[in-house]
Amino acid sequence: MNENPLKELVNKKNKGKAVGIYSACSANEYVLQAVIEKAAKTKSVALIEATANQCDQNGGYTGMTPKDFKEYCLELAKNAGLDEKYLFLGGDHLGPLTWTNLNEKEAMENSKELIRQYVLAGFTKIHIDTSMKVNDDDPNSRLSDEIIARRGAVLAKTANDAYQELLKTNPDAIKPVYIVGSEVPIPGGQQTTSDNGCQVTKVEDFKNTVNTFKEAFKTAGIENIWDDVIAVVVQPGVEEKDAGCVEYDRSKAAQLMAAIKDYPTLIFEGHSTDYQTKERLRELVEDGVGILKVGPGLTFAMREGLFALAKMEEELFFDTDVKTSQLINVLEEEMLSNPDKWSNYYTGTKNEQYIKRKYSFSDRCRYYMPLEKTQMAKDLLIKNLNSLSEIPLNIVSQYMPIQYTKIREGLLDNNAEALLKDRITNTLDEYLYATHQEELAH
8 A cells, every 4th residue: 555654744743743744725836835945955745725716627727737736846856856655746726716606516517527626636735625615505404514614525536546546547546535624714814804813623524524524424335445544624623814813822722622532543733823932833733733824924934035136126127227126016916907906905095905906925926926027027126136146245135134144144045035945934834843853744
């Protein structure tokens, strides 16, 4: 049997060891490079997840299929000197997420093909998410756990069938593990400014989810696949806001965290752990959340790095003939021209929306980074700064003081892309502090 190394997370929990892993949910090139290069440098592991709307059988919003995304990540790993056995790839929110306008039959057929392509491409961590309503569900009633679990079992069987197909061409293929659960924050963040208190999952709801899924697997004749379910998504009481986050309070989550001890084959997966402090992240791992999902927090750090570089460019080429990138202005223009990715999320006065477009922790501007005009501005920014023999240290100190110190200590190259990726690394360091995931590489 080609055992999945992520099962070691469960083994560590049962031995009383606080070992987890962070999952980088992003398709951004600099984020992925930073994650993989950090893993190589620290002799650790990297878990990268593509979300259903990023990569699917039709390309998603990145234009990449699951196979394309895997090949891209493998190329980055090769360039960074990371052995591919230490690179884990996952699929996030795999289910009817992007087909909720269709009736169940068609939505589930699309979802099955989505799951199939992820598994055939060699993704080994599959988050099955059937928590969203489709077109012919009753809009006035809650989607029952039984319906969610029944649909989830269908996708689990599809995934297992795809793995058996994969073995025919790749006998060494690692067997996927599965994540289930209906307590899933909306991909991309909340579409409301109201604070509902970010309710911690109730113990009875968690237990009912486990029991309902197990029963659905049994009914579907795939009871054996339950052995490959390693985690249940719960809400431990964390969520980002525009200008802050709901911090983890272990006292409020104590009953939920105690409940995982009754399930020796499972750990918790926590979504939206972005912007938690490193101490709160470590507490989450210690309490049983073995998988920490982070996405906007990484692209937010990348955006901060780009804005810092743009300010450097503005100063260094002021009153010269050099055409500057105007990156910050270009990004704003693109967001105003195409408001569909932020208008449902950012409310308030014009000035409040202006601030949120740039600086909101939900980081909706990440959807505008791949656009052609933004990419051209980013490329010009990098080109301008790299045209210098080095970026003056006094300017680096002003806008990226942590990176300034690393340059002075000989730990970081003085060029634009190195500075940008190292800004992302500031966030990665906090997750590595919390997870001790280097133990999974040994």
